[in-house]
Amino acid sequence: MNDMTFKTVFTPPQPKILATNPAKIIAEGVDVYYGEKHAIKNLSLTIPDKAVSAFIGPSGCGKSTFLRSINRMNDTIPGCRVTGVINVDGQAIYDPSIDVVDLRARIGMVFQKPNPFPKSIFENVAYGPRIHGLAKDKTALEQIVTESLKRASLWDEVKDRLHQPGTGLSGGQQQRLCIARAIAVNPEVILMDEPCSALDPIATARIEELITELKEKFCIVIVTHSMQQAARVSDLTAFFHLGILVEAGDTDEVFTSPQEKRTHDYITGRFG
């Protein structure tokens, strides 16, 4: 019965990417509140596996809020409430029987501001594998760390200084360190909140390359303010406005022939 109500509100054309890639995350009728504030309104969206989905929209429209509700990081914010259903692999993640700690191990996150721990580069990457007991011994751990740093294309820059603090790296290197930290536990989904907002064009290009590589194995969701970036890296684009998901579809469709006037105005930079 709930089905009926939200389908009448928002009936997206089926994106082509969903025909080729299986759905990984399915949100249905999601509302998010910060106390009285209604930050996400009746949102329904299907996110494909092994693809990059981009969330775009003006500042304050709820992109980060929705992103954080996918790995339940909103739980740590006092007064934040999520209703509706979010399924990951068919499992309702807000079900009381779900172990949040377990869920977050499966859904990695890279934050808008790089936040390496004040530990060595090695320890930063080894953090997740250690707490989840992913490495049997020291060699296996070293293997995971090396592998993750290589995949985050940071290895060459840090291989001689693995035991120096991660906080001593440059901003772009720190962001790649955080990506290495996130992929070290082999998550199924990686959420990235504006991962390039503090980076120069070169570091941005490297991270975009990395994202394209990572989507071979993972389901990637990225929040970005750069239209070009969304167009370059993503397969699916979702446009948010004032807590509402206005439009979601294949990236080339959304950028060439948006269905909604608001989307068109936003991506052409004519948003008032």
Added chain:
Amino acid sequence: MVSLVIIVALSVLAYFASQMRAAALAAGGATLRARPTFHGYLAFVVALLAGLVALALAGLTPALPALIAAPAAAAAGGIAVFLAVSPVLRARVIFEKIVLAVLILASAIAIFTTIGIVASVAVESLHFFQQVPMQSFLFGTDWSPTAPVPSFGFVPLLTGTLLITVIALTVAAPLGLLSAIYLAEYADLKTRAIAKPLLELLAGVPTVVLGFFAALTVAPFIKTAGAAMGFSIASESAMAAGLVMGMMIVPLISSLSDDVINAVPQAMRDGSYAMGATKSETIRKVVFPAALPGIVSAFILAISRAIGETMIVVMAAGLAPNLTFNPFAAVTTVTVQISAMLVGDQEFDSAKTLSAFALGLTLFLITLALNIYALRVVRKYKEHYA
């Protein structure tokens, strides 16, 4: 008092007069170097300072009646600025310079007072060391300043101080740290709003009250408990003093540690939670190591507070300079002996009296070293998140 009121009134008057004169100039078409309010401020501080200086001088020279001199000086200062008001007067620049000078003066007074105290203690200590050789003070194991042949061995006082400090820390370190972690990480806002001030209230209990609590409640309790188990324990013991002193420094440790734990950026915790870490893993592996330098410095400050504490020890641990590490024996500490040496009638240059200065100097050097170490740890911590 009356003259103070008059000075302030005159200064306010000077403010308005100069401000209005400058405003009139500006209204007349002149371009001022500073806004009219700054002309007013300048007149105010000049009048006030002139008045205060005159008041101080009048206090020093009885011939000068304060009631006349101070208002006269203030008026003169105010009028001088009033007459000086002109488009070219750099009132703002001069005013800022005067403010700066006052600020420098204030900190200089504090610094020179400290230097003066240390210097006087050091000089008196020198006199002491002319009578008692330094090595017999530093390494002697017998402290009996009132014996027919007095002996000033500092070691039993040091061990007494250390013993009590160690007992206090054994109590306060876990209690303080655990309550800090609870307050910072687990307590909800309401609990925190009640529990934190209550804990800090403990820091406001006068140490003399804690002292008689130690002597009249804790010490007898330890004594009867010991007797029940077949030990005979002195009614004054290092244990009683140490336990209560531990309670005294709990709020110091918990409050400072709570602050440093709170200062660990939320982004660190989020990073850990997002990796699938539990709350206790996050605290143990991310928050605590990040806050550790700050926590260490909180401990060091608590230790120097414990070392300097006198009242509790006087009342609960006794005056007996025993060289022992038995926590149930009566001991004495550096601070207790300082006060004991200076109580009662005494000649000022006896070795007994002068020994208080030597003890004070030693104590000062110990706590100074601890504080410098704490500051360095804190600085290192600050660099971490800069």
